[in-house]
Amino acid sequence: MSKKQKIAFYWCSSCGGCEESVIDLGQDILKVAGAVEIVFWPVAMDFKYADLAAIHDNEIAVTLINGSIRTDEQEHMAKVLRKKSKLLMAHGSCAHLGGIVGLANFFEAAEVLGRSYKEVPSVHNPQGVLPQKKKVESGRELTLPGFHDTVRTLDQTVPVDYYIPGCPPTPELVKDAIMMVLEDRLPPRGSVLADRKALCETCPRRDSRPDKVKISALRRVYEIEWDPHRCFLDQGIICLGPATRGGCMARCIQANMPCRGCFGPTDNVLDQGAKCVSFLAAILDSTDEEELQTMAKAIPDPAGLFYRYSLPSSLLRRKVSIW
Amino acid sequence: MKGFEPKIVGFLCNWCSYEGADAAGRARKSYPANLRVVKVMCSGRTDPQFILQAFKVGADGVLILGCHPGDCHYKEGNLQTLKRYAVLKEMLPQLGIESERLRLDWISASEGDKFAQVVSDMVEQVRQLGPLVRPS
Amino acid sequence: MSRRITIDPITRLEGHGKIDVFLDGNGDVERAYLQVPEYRGFEKFCEGRAAEEMPTLTQKICGVCPTAHHIASVKALDDLFAVEPPPAAIKIRELMHNAFVFEDHLLHFFFLGGPDFLVGPEAPSAERNILGVIGKVGLEMGKKIIDIRERVRAVNGTISGGALYPVCGLPGGVSKPLTEQEKAEIAGVAEDAVGFAILALEIFRDKVLKDKRYAEWLTDDLFSHRTYYMGLVDSDGKVNFYDGKIRVVDPDGKVFVAFEVNDYLKHLEERVEPWSYMKMLYLKGIGWKGFVDGKDSGVYRVGPLARLNAADGMATPLAEAEYEKMFDLFSGKPVHNTLAYHWARLIEVLYAAERMVQLAKDEELTDAKVRNLPSQTPKEGFGVCEAPRGTLFHHYETDDRAIIEKLNLLVGTQNSAAAICMSIEKAACALIKGGKVSDSTRNIIEMAYRAYDPCLACATHWIEGKRAGMIHIYNHEQELIQVL
Numbered sequence: 048m049s050k051k052q053k054i055a056f057y058w059c060s061s062c063g064g065c066e067e068s069v070i071d072l073g074q075d076i077l078k079v080a081g082a083v084e085i086v087f088w089p090v091a092m093d094f095k096y097a098d099l100a101a102i103h104d105n106e107i108a109v110t111l112i113n114g115s116i117r118t119d120e121q122e123h124m125a126k127v128l129r130k131k132s133k134l135l136m137a138h139g140s141c142a143h144l145g146g147i148v149g150l151a152n153f154f155e156a157a158e159v160l161g162r163s164y165k166e167v168p169s170v171h172n173p174q175g176v177l178p179q180k181k182k183v184e185s186g187r188e189l190t191l192p193g194f195h196d197t198v199r200t201l202d203q204t205v206p207v208d209y210y211i212p213g214c215p216p217t218p219e220l221v222k223d224a225i226m227m228v229l230e231d232r233l234p235p236r237g238s239v240l241a242d243r244k245a246l247c248e249t250c251p252r253r254d255s256r257p258d259k260v261k262i263s264a265l266r267r268v269y270e271i272e273w274d275p276h277r278c279f280l281d282q283g284i285i286c287l288g289p290a291t292r293g294g295c296m297a298r299c300i301q302a303n304m305p306c307r308g309c310f311g312p313t314d315n316v317l318d319q320g321a322k323c324v325s326f327l328a329a330i331l332d333s334t335d336e337e338e339l340q341t342m343a344k345a346i347p348d349p350a351g352l353f354y355r356y357s358l359p360s361s362l363l364r365r366k367v368s369i370w
Numbered sequence: 371m372k373g374f375e376p377k378i379v380g381f382l383c384n385w386c387s388y389e390g391a392d393a394a395g396r397a398r399k400s401y402p403a404n405l406r407v408v409k410v411m412c413s414g415r416t417d418p419q420f421i422l423q424a425f426k427v428g429a430d431g432v433l434i435l436g437c438h439p440g441d442c443h444y445k446e447g448n449l450q451t452l453k454r455y456a457v458l459k460e461m462l463p464q465l466g467i468e469s470e471r472l473r474l475d476w477i478s479a480s481e482g483d484k485f486a487q488v489v490s491d492m493v494e495q496v497r498q499l500g501p502l503v504r505p506s
Numbered sequence: 507m508s509r510r511i512t513i514d515p516i517t518r519l520e521g522h523g524k525i526d527v528f529l530d531g532n533g534d535v536e537r538a539y540l541q542v543p544e545y546r547g548f549e550k551f552c553e554g555r556a557a558e559e560m561p562t563l564t565q566k567i568c569g570v571c572p573t574a575h576h577i578a579s580v581k582a583l584d585d586l587f588a589v590e591p592p593p594a595a596i597k598i599r600e601l602m603h604n605a606f607v608f609e610d611h612l613l614h615f616f617f618l619g620g621p622d623f624l625v626g627p628e629a630p631s632a633e634r635n636i637l638g639v640i641g642k643v644g645l646e647m648g649k650k651i652i653d654i655r656e657r658v659r660a661v662n663g664t665i666s667g668g669a670l671y672p673v674c675g676l677p678g679g680v681s682k683p684l685t686e687q688e689k690a691e692i693a694g695v696a697e698d699a700v701g702f703a704i705l706a707l708e709i710f711r712d713k714v715l716k717d718k719r720y721a722e723w724l725t726d727d728l729f730s731h732r733t734y735y736m737g738l739v740d741s742d743g744k745v746n747f748y749d750g751k752i753r754v755v756d757p758d759g760k761v762f763v764a765f766e767v768n769d770y771l772k773h774l775e776e777r778v779e780p781w782s783y784m785k786m787l788y789l790k791g792i793g794w795k796g797f798v799d800g801k802d803s804g805v806y807r808v809g810p811l812a813r814l815n816a817a818d819g820m821a822t823p824l825a826e827a828e829y830e831k832m833f834d835l836f837s838g839k840p841v842h843n844t845l846a847y848h849w850a851r852l853i854e855v856l857y858a859a860e861r862m863v864q865l866a867k868d869e870e871l872t873d874a875k876v877r878n879l880p881s882q883t884p885k886e887g888f889g890v891c892e893a894p895r896g897t898l899f900h901h902y903e904t905d906d907r908a909i910i911e912k913l914n915l916l917v918g919t920q921n922s923a924a925a926i927c928m929s930i931e932k933a934a935c936a937l938i939k940g941g942k943v944s945d946s947t948r949n950i951i952e953m954a955y956r957a958y959d960p961c962l963a964c965a966t967h968w969i970e971g972k973r974a975g976m977i978h979i980y981n982h983e984q985e986l987i988q989v990l
């Protein structure tokens with residue numbers, strides 16, 4: 048092949064960590080950069096949006112978008128890049144599942160803005176000023192993009208071909224995804240480009256996990272010290288490994304901390320939180336309704352934990368409102 | 371909430387409560403028509419995803435009915451349901467769904483009366499709560 | 507007046523930070539605004555979450571400085587649960603924090619700010635990036651930069667689970683002790699890091715200080731603001747990234763106030779501008795007087811230069827010597843020139859490396875006891891540290907089950923937000939005259955704010971502003987006449 052394939056990166060409502068997962072390819076990035084032509088990557092290279100306008104539809108071989116969708120502008124950019132790209136990949140948990148910022152879906156947009164700009168103890172804002180979509184100051188008009196009520200995933204905004212999971216994904220997975228395109232060895236469209244099975248299958252503590260975990264009390268991480276070689280669940284510490292896709296090289300477990308689910312659900316699971324309910328319920332060692340209630344109450348913030356990275360992609364997508 | 375007729379989705383175990391519903395029917399026990407029945411082979415088959423899906427597509431309440439403890443045809447299916455129910459009850463309110471909108475009960479094939487009673491109670495309870503408004 | 511240029515739907519987009527410059531009838535600058543167009547809402551959606559999750563939740567405020575949030579958060583948890591971590595845990599945390607500051611500062615100097623200094627504002631945009639920098643410093647040096655950054659990030663992988671994803675912080679400690687072998691490896695990396703920092707300062711002296719134009723800029727009023735400065739200092743008054751008292755000095759360099767983190771509300775206040783999602787902090791004791799500098803204005807700055815200005819010196823010998831050199835060259839403290847941030851940043855790189863060596867040689871570092879379990883009922887906790895871009899505050903209130911009820915965050919860039927806006931306006935005023943805007947204008951305006959390494963992700967608890975998007979220029983009729 049003489050002509051280099053074109054590739055683009057973009058960020059929506061993102062923390063920048065996914066971008067770092069590309070920069071962290073380190074020496075490898077030079078190899079990838081040698082094999083492709085990066086046509087758009089606002090975080091690292093000096094491009095203007097006008098450069099993007101010059102690109103034809105479907106001209107880009109693959110675009111990786113990270114971050115969830117919360118403003119008009121992000122939605123617009125996602126649409127533009129979709130048109131210009133043969134393949135679109137959701138890069139990281141935010142684009143894939145909604146991510147941590149998706150926890151904002153437990154609240155109304157007005158509550159979210161009001162807290163920061165009017166309520167926090169450090170703010171002095173007697174007039175209750177809020178950032179405005181359009182503001183005229185001494186005759187000068189300043190605009191800000193509109194803020195959506197609900198955080199959305201990338202595929203709730205435009206069609207997505209592949210998903211690179213993780214918050215952020217490992218640099219290896221990002222590289223692998225790009226190489227799959229270059230080497231023309233992509234799995235079926237719609238695939239999540241990581242393990243198909245749950246994290247437990249590849250967890251270094253797997254052998255210490257009994258066939259049937261049974262626990263009579265759940266523990267918070269600050270309440271006990273634990274055996275650094277034994278399965279967390281078996282020690283009564285909630286670990287989301289059973290309901291989470293593998294492929295992260297068990298990053299958290301290696302650091303002696305339980306999994307929090309950033310790789311999202313495994314294939315064929317629609318709702319990661321529901322899956323967490325199932326596996327966690329199954330290990331509770333009781334058949335007495337009252338006792339079970341007490342055990343369940345010991346889970347701090349179940350919805351926030353089970354949907355930590357995936358609320359916008361869950362069946363309900365957000366907290367429902369009752370008027 | 372005037373004129374509000376709650377929609378209740380019921381996941382009924384094939385071996386007991388589904389029969390119980392039949393029994394109620396045969397005995398001409400009256401119970402509200404608000405119940406939409408989904409037959410499952412065991413209450414234990416009621417994946418929490420089904421429950422969320424029901425709420426998503428329009429249910430104002432969800433009822434799970436299984437065999438009495440000890441009577442489950444798959445030994446412990448109903449106990450699994452009981453456990454999941456305990457956890458779901460804690461989680462649903464955080465999603466804006468009051469825990470009273472989900473109910474689990476045990477009904478044998480012969481308990482037509484109880485079936486009618488449980489359904490009526492559930493409909494009344496959800497009627498009090500009002501409709502579940504979903505984000506558009 | 508220049509013609510109005512048409513803008514298609516793509517160029518109309520703001521990107522992640524945009525600058526609007528308004529000209530008056532003569533084509534001179536009337537006002538310039540730095541706007542941050544997005545907002546994510548951590549202060550709200552952390553409510554209801556379990557406190558122990560905060561170190562990993564809040565680090566997603568910023569993928570560039572997850573470690574700083576992780577540290578500030580876990581310190582807030584220590585305070586919340588009233589539990590003191592064992593010495594080894596404190597040292598592990600401080601080591602990881604210094605390793606982080608080292609590599610983050612380095613990334614900024616060579617990848618982001620470096621192009622300004624080493625390649626130059628007039629160079630074509632295709633060269634104004636890391637590849638251009640490598641062209642200037644040589645491929646060998648380029649490889650060294652990438653290599654040392656990778657190795658120092660690997661140190662944090664060992665300690666915390668991943669430089670991109672630190673997860674080790676627990677109230678009262680960390681999740682994992684270090685082994686003797688890991689310690690030896692880290693010590694080796696740290697020694698090399700010191701060597702590299704010395705080299706980086708040499709490059710700065712060679713390529714920057716010896717360049718006449720840069721030397722002039724370093725003293726030019728164009729890049730200068732007389733503001734207050736804030737930073738953490740240890741018990742000897744030296745710069746410390748991990749812990750200490752928050753000290754503020756006035757524009758003359760006199761200590762204005764020094765306070766503990768739990769008093770932050772007595773001293774700091776923030777305001778909302780309707781045209782940006784970024785809140786602006788100022789000194790409460792002086793009050794908000796607008797976007798102006800001087801002793802009567804509450805505007806203050808944070809970050810490398812501010813920390814050096816606020817402290818009495820550096821706690822490690824080589825960095826201390828460089829500190830003296832810098833202030834000698836400027837003939838005294840404080841230094842008000844924004845471009846000196848770059849120099850201060852490299853001195854901090856050296857300090858961070860030296861501090862890593864000290865910690866990596868510490869007997870206690872490998873002690874197996876890395877946790878103390880809390881016994882107090884949680885209620886309220888404050889945590890502070892120096893993020894690369896400035897002082898970072900976390901403040902939590904919980905119920906007695908340690909579920910977050912209220913959360914407040916003051917982040918690095920937000921402290922300097924007002925000053926950043928002023929720097930942009932000052933540069934724009936000086937450079938845009940009679941409606942004439944040249945291509946290097948953009949770069950020089952960008953230099954004025956890039957010196958701060960502004961992380962707009964943090965500032966709105968959102969996105970990083972490595973490329974702060976576009977500069978929009980409007981004529982006196984509010985017509986957009988140019989996009990840079």
Ligand code: SF4
Nearest residue numbers: 062064139140141214
């Ligand atoms: S997925 Fe995680 S790392 Fe990536 S942008 Fe979202 S919060 Fe940041």
Ligand code: SF4
Nearest residue numbers: 247250278279286288
């Ligand atoms: S539950 Fe967690 S610790 Fe246990 S095997 Fe699964 S991933 Fe590993």
Ligand code: SF4
Nearest residue numbers: 295299306307308309
């Ligand atoms: S262990 Fe779990 S939370 Fe940690 S990186 Fe892997 S998938 Fe994500």
Ligand code: FES
Nearest residue numbers: 383412436437443
């Ligand atoms: S068979 Fe009826 S509940 Fe299991």
